[in-house]
Amino acid sequence: MYGLDDGGLLDYATRDLSTIRDAISMHCKQSATNKARFKSVIATSDPIKALEEFIETEQSVDFSSEWKEDHYSVKLSRKIERSDRTVSGSFALFRHGESDVWTALTGHGPDFFKRGIKWILRKGQPELSNFYVSSEDLESVLKDTEKRLSSRIFVNKAVVYSHKEEGNISWETRPYRFVFDQSKSSDRYVDKLTFEVRRNRELLFDSFVSRSGVVKFTGGDVNLFFNNLLRAYANTATEKVELFSEKARSRQTGEIKELEIQFNSNPLQDPDNNRDLIDALANLSKSSLTIYHNNPYAHISVLDLVDGSNCDVFVTSSDTISIIPGFRGSMNSLIRISDQIAREFQEGKVVEKYEQKFDSSDFVHADL
CATH class of the missing domain: 3.30.160 (Double Stranded RNA Binding Domain)
Structure with missing residues (x-):
């Protein structure tokens, strides 16, 4: 279920987020190449309704959803236009507390993640909004995680862009602060990072984070990942809701919110x-x-x-x-x-x- 290689755990156990966490941990232990992929969006109302409205006009898509204990269980199959190829899979869609931030998670590979999950969430616009974090936001997320876990974060891969040129990829292992300091001094922005969180010599978890709402878990303690990194990232999205929502000019008074x-x-x-x-x-x-x-x-x-x-x-x-x-x-x-x-x-x-x-x-x- 959800593309997670979990030995059938989700097929027989109570399907809630706690069990899904266990399934993710089992999935990533099965193979070094296994990952859990997450895509977060902003939705001020039920996101499934927005997706169902889009699906009504799409003949090339099979879509079904069911509410479980604390998340939607979603199945998606899509025939790629101008191709005979079909991408199929499933994912969980859950809400972060009472916020307007929702996250889709799956153990399926990059093809279904990109052409299935990311594609359909994008089609839910404007009811579903992609959100983007700045380099400063990314640095704050990592700083918060490092502080909460009394740990150190080392970047293994960084993709940094200038505003007019192609991105620069670095494979050098170094503290995350160095990556951000260097990007600021060269007038660049950090787009995505692969990193590990360590306390002394102990690996707490491996992860990936980007400015476009995508996070990945590749190994370690999945609960530390959920309770710290993913939570801090979702909090950043909540701040975007507060900043960008309800800014339209008033038709009654003409009030402007600049x-x-x-x-x-x-x-x-x-x-x-x-x-x-x-x-x-x-x-x-x-x-x-x-x-x-x-x-x-x-x-x-x-x-x-x-x-x-x-x-x-x-x-x-x-x-x-x-x-x-x-x-x-x-x-x-x-x-x-x-x-x-x-x-x-x-x-x-x-x-x-x-x-x-x-x-x-x-x-x-x-x-x-």
Whole structure:
């Protein structure tokens, strides 16, 4: 079940997440090449309903789901377009507490994971939102895990990108902090890491983490993995929900909830930099741009064709980009746009801009 080589444990035992953890542990012990793969998404309502709505229009897909003790058990078979090939498998889909973060897990290989699970979760947009974490977020997840476990984390493989060039792959084993420090100094971002968590000479677990919602477990103590790394990663997604949800402009009052991307450097010092930003946004899939100004400041309107969301992107200083959602500004769209800027222009910190409010006491001296 779920592609886990567990000796039939899930076929006979109570099928809940606790048993699934045991099955993952058995699966990874069977072979050094076995992995458990996880893909997390954001869903503010039942994700299965969103997937079932998509399936109704797809004749090449067989899909079924059943609620178990604490997760959905999902079976999926998909015929690849322009091919006679079919990918089939199953996965568990579970929610992290009462949050809006859901994770699909499977022991099946990369083909079903990519062309089955990741494909169908992407088709659930905009009700299901992919989320992306920054290099800073990834570093915080590892820092939190290392601290909670009184351990040290060593990276065995790192994929680091510049914003305009191909990625650089390093196989050198080194502390994770070194990888992030080096990427910052060379104006690059960390995309994915393979690493091991150790306490003294004891291996706690091996894992993989990426900025695109994908995590893998390859060996060690599966409970430490779930309770620390996967939990910290899901908490990062919860922070994205709080930041990007309910930002559409109010149709009743016209209230605007502006987001800002703040940079530590000054990547927007001259009009050529505006052009770089426009080029990055132009590469956003399923979108359309309208450029109102690009010199001396930039004003770009982005229409997201996934769900019809729109926003305006402004550059008015050398270290800040403003994103102003329109009347339809979905969380899914804002996440896509901010990630596109991070990957192909520059990584920055996304924050909500709060308007400063004043009353008469701010303008009258207390002694008067």
